[in-house]
Each structure stands twice: as C-alpha cells, then as structure tokens.
Amino acid sequence: MNRNEQLFNRAKAIIPGGVNSPVRAFGSVGGIPRFIKKAEGAYVWDENDLRYIDYVGSWGPAIVGHAHPEVIEAVREAALGGLSFGAPTEAEIVIAEEIAKIMPGVEQLRLVSSGTEATMSAIRLARGFTGRDKIIKFEGCYHGHSDSLLVKAGSGLLTFGNPSSAGVPADFTKHTLVLSYNDVTQLEETFAQIGAEIACVILEPFAGNMNLVRPSEAFITALRTLTEQHGAVLIYDEVMTGFRVALGGAQSLHGITPDLTTMGKVIGGGMPLAAFGGRADIMACISPLGGVYQAGTLSGNPVAVAAGLKTLEIIQRPGFYEQLSERTGQLLAGFNAAAADAGITFSSDSIGGMFGLYFAAQPPQSYADMTRSDTDAFKRFFHGMLNRGVAFGPSAYEACFMSAAHTPELIEETVAVARDVFADMAA
Numbered sequence: 001m002n003r004n005e006q007l008f009n010r011a012k013a014i015i016p017g018g019v020n021s022p023v024r025a026f027g028s029v030g031g032i033p034r035f036i037k038k039a040e041g042a043y044v045w046d047e048n049d050l051r052y053i054d055y056v057g058s059w060g061p062a063i064v065g066h067a068h069p070e071v072i073e074a075v076r077e078a079a080l081g082g083l084s085f086g087a088p089t090e091a092e093i094v095i096a097e098e099i100a101k102i103m104p105g106v107e108q109l110r111l112v113s114s115g116t117e118a119t120m121s122a123i124r125l126a127r128g129f130t131g132r133d134k135i136i137k138f139e140g141c142y143h144g145h146s147d148s149l150l151v152k153a154g155s156g157l158l159t160f161g162n163p164s165s166a167g168v169p170a171d172f173t174k175h176t177l178v179l180s181y182n183d184v185t186q187l188e189e190t191f192a193q194i195g196a197e198i199a200c201v202i203l204e205p206f207a208g209n210m211n212l213v214r215p216s217e218a219f220i221t222a223l224r225t226l227t228e229q230h231g232a233v234l235i236y237d238e239v240m241t242g243f244r245v246a247l248g249g250a251q252s253l254h255g256i257t258p259d260l261t262t263m264g265k266v267i268g269g270g271m272p273l274a275a276f277g278g279r280a281d282i283m284a285c286i287s288p289l290g291g292v293y294q295a296g297t298l299s300g301n302p303v304a305v306a307a308g309l310k311t312l313e314i315i316q317r318p319g320f321y322e323q324l325s326e327r328t329g330q331l332l333a334g335f336n337a338a339a340a341d342a343g344i345t346f347s348s349d350s351i352g353g354m355f356g357l358y359f360a361a362q363p364p365q366s367y368a369d370m371t372r373s374d375t376d377a378f379k380r381f382f383h384g385m386l387n388r389g390v391a392f393g394p395s396a397y398e399a400c401f402m403s404a405a406h407t408p409e410l411i412e413e414t415v416a417v418a419r420d421v422f423a424d425m426a427a
C-alpha cells in the first residue's frame with residue numbers, strides 16, 4: 001500500500017469519509033485522494049513524494065502561486081505579533097479600504113472567515129433590509145452550505161425549493177426559489193408574479209461550481225433591471241470570481257453594480273478570510289448599527305488579513321491579469337488542438353485566471369446543459385493527467401485555476417501531457 005492509501009484508510013477511521021470537505025474524497029472520479037505534503041509555486045507534492053502541476057490552486061485562492069515568499073513573510077511577521085485579538089486592528093481598515101477601492105459595488109464591507117459565512121450573512125442582510133423573506137438562486141450555483149441555500153428546484157415555476165441535504169428542514173428552504181441559469185423568460189415571469197415578495201437574487205456572476213458557465217448579456221441585464229424595478233437586492237457571489245476573472249471581479253467585466261458582493265478565496269491568499277459588502281445604506285442595517293445580527297470570534301483575523309493584504313498587493317502589480325489571461329489562453333489553445341487531433345469531443349472556456357474544460361462540443365449554458373457532458377471521459381482525462389503529474393479538481397463540475405507561477409514552459413509541459421492522455425482516450 002502506498003502512503004496515500006495508508007493515510008486515506010487512517011483518515012477514514014477518524015474523519016467521516018476521510019476528508020474535511022466532500023469533493024476531496026474523489027467520490028465522483030474514483031480512486032485514492034492524494035494527501036498533500038507541501039506546495040510551492042505551481043506545484044504540489046503528495047505523501048508519495050510525487051510532484052504535480054496544480055490547476056486546483058486550493059480551489060482558487062492560490063492565484064499568486066503557492067507559498068509565495070512575500071505572502072509567507074507577511075504571515076510570519078503578523079503571527080509574531082499575536083494570532084488573534086478579538087478587537088479591532090488597523091490592518092482590517094487597510095484591507096477593507098483596499099477591497100472597496102478594487103470592487104466597484106463595494107462601499108462598505110465586513111470581514112468574515114469563510115465564503116459560507118459571507119453569503120449567509122449577505123442573505124440575512126438583504127432580508128433585513130427589504131423586510132421580505134423570499135430569495136432566488138440558480139440551479140448549479142453554489143453559495144456555501146448554509147441551510148436555506150442547500151436546496152434543489154421544486155416541481156413547477158413558482159414552487160419553492162426542497163432541501164438538497166438531509167438535516168435541512170423543508171421549512172428552511174421554503175422561501176428559496178431555484179431558477180435556471182441564463183433563462184431570462186423564467187426570471188421575468190417570476191418577477192412579474194411575485195416580484196414584490198423577493199428579498200434578493202443571489203448568483204455566481206460567472207458560475208464556477210457547475211464547471212465554468214458564462215452568463216448571457218441578456219441574463220445579466222435582466223437581473224439588474226428586474227431587481228431594481230422590484231426593490232430586490234442583487235447579490236453577486238464573487239467568492240470565486242472576485243480578484244480571479246479580473247481584478248475587480250465579474251462586476252467590473254459586466255459593467256453592472258450589484259447591491260451586495262460576497263468575496264472569499266483569493267482575498268485570504270490561502271488563509272481563512274472572506275467578506276461581504278456593498279451599498280452603504282444596506283450595510284448600515286448590520287449590527288451594531290442596525291438590527292441584522294452578524295458576528296465572528298475570528299473575523300478579521302490578523303494573520304489572515306496579512307496574507308490577504310499581501311496577495312492584493314501582488315495582484316495589482318502592472319500586467320498581472322494580462323499575463324494570467326495569456327497563460328490561460330495558451331493552455332486552452334493547446335488543449336483544444338490536442339483534443340481535435342485525437343478526435344475527442346472537447347471544448348473549453350476561460351475568463352481571466354479561471355477556466356473550464358468540457359467533454360462536450362460546446363461550453364454549457366446551464367446546469368441541465370452541463371449534465372449532458374461526458375463525465376466518463378472526464379474521469380479518464382482526470383486520472384490520465386494525475387498519473388502523469390498534472391492535478392485538476394476531482395469532478396467534472398469544477399472550474400480550474402491558473403496562477404502567476406504557471407510559466408509558459410509549465411503550460412507547454414501540461415499540453416504535452418494532455419496530448420498523451422487524449423491519444424490514450426481515443427485508442
């Protein structure tokens with residue numbers, strides 16, 4: 001038995017499924033998860049001392065590359081000054097000012113420790129601000145694991161959702177309406193019928209949790225127009241896309257200003273840090289100013305803030321996103337050509353440092369579309385790449401991430417590996 005197998009068995013005896021977040025268990029691709037020993041730049045090493053070119057990037061945070069020396073130094077320095085105070089610090093103001101400067105829709109914000117907390121708090125805030133209960137989310141968008149968001153679509157247009165997880169009372173999801181991503185007609189009909197009852201609409205402004213799915217311009221425009229007309233809060237969940245698809249997130253690319261924005265992943269630079277923010281009049285409803293309660297023992301943790309601040313500094317250096325996009329483009333051009341040469345049905349898409357690989361002729365436009373892609377082909381691709389030293393997320397429904405540490409040479413190496421894998425798949 002190799003060390004990954006030994007550790008997986010040991011982990012399963014003490015941690016349910018052997019993992020602390022389900023996708024890590026390789027359930028949808030099969031096989032043994034790689035236990036990671038260390039990471040640096042574009043690489044991770046597993047417990048068998050095998051090295052992988054990593055396109056998971058801790059699911060997005062590692063945009064400047066793993067263990068960037070400047071980030072590590074900032075963390076070390078902060079840690080020497082104490083790990084947590086439970087009191088306000090100057091660094092929290094600095095990072096809040098920095099985020100507000102970068103994110104078009106953010107006038108004020110509050111720091112939390114996970115994306116789940118950010119979206120849960122933003123929804124509570126939207127409900128408190130509007131005095132309404134109902135919320136709209138879209139099928140295939142993930143917003144963390146708070147109760148009212150673990151929901152699947154009901155059977156008809158205006159039937160509210162059913163829990164998608166055991167342990168969530170139906171009462172907790174009965175105010176959540178699940179609509180289809182990119183379906184403008186359905187959105188219009190819903191607002192026409194119950195617009196005055198809707199507290200907020202939350203979406204991933206480029207979806208990254210059903211693989212990468214791009215919104216149409218009509219969909220984005222309708223979202224902003226309808227929420228404005230009906231007094232509903234528009235929440236952009238930019239936990240994944242913020243500082244990832246572009247410095248100013250999806251909202252800077254859409255030219256749309258959401259009322260609230262949730263952020264996470266990149267802003268912590270690999271440490272537990274997230275945030276929600278937006279219009280100052282809405283943010284004023286948060287405790288201690290307003291009646292919407294929200295709190296956190298470790299919120300604004302000084303070590304996490306130090307990692308985040310240094311990461312934000314690095315990504316604002318000239319040319320950072322141009323280079324990231326170029327590298328993503330280089331990788332996908334290579335993959336597209338290699339798949340075509342092997343006769344594999346394949347397509348891809350990218351926005352900034354985030355990309356999607358699809359075993360389908362066209363990139364999907366909705367969750368239903370995505371379910372029609374060839375997940376068996378993905379499994380073979382995934383294991384073929386992993387066995388040859390290239391790591392992607394262990395599910396066909398995940399987006400992939402480029403970092404500044406992925407050099408053109410490493411990308412060429414990745415493409416050469418993909419060429420072998422596609423050829424094997426075709427044989």
Ligand SMILES: *Cc1c(COP(=O)(O)O)cnc(C)c1O
Nearest residue numbers: 114115116142143144237239240
């Ligand atoms: C990752 C993610 C979350 C949840 O963040 P956690 O830090 O894992 O709780 C929420 N929304 C989106 C869009 C995400 O990608």
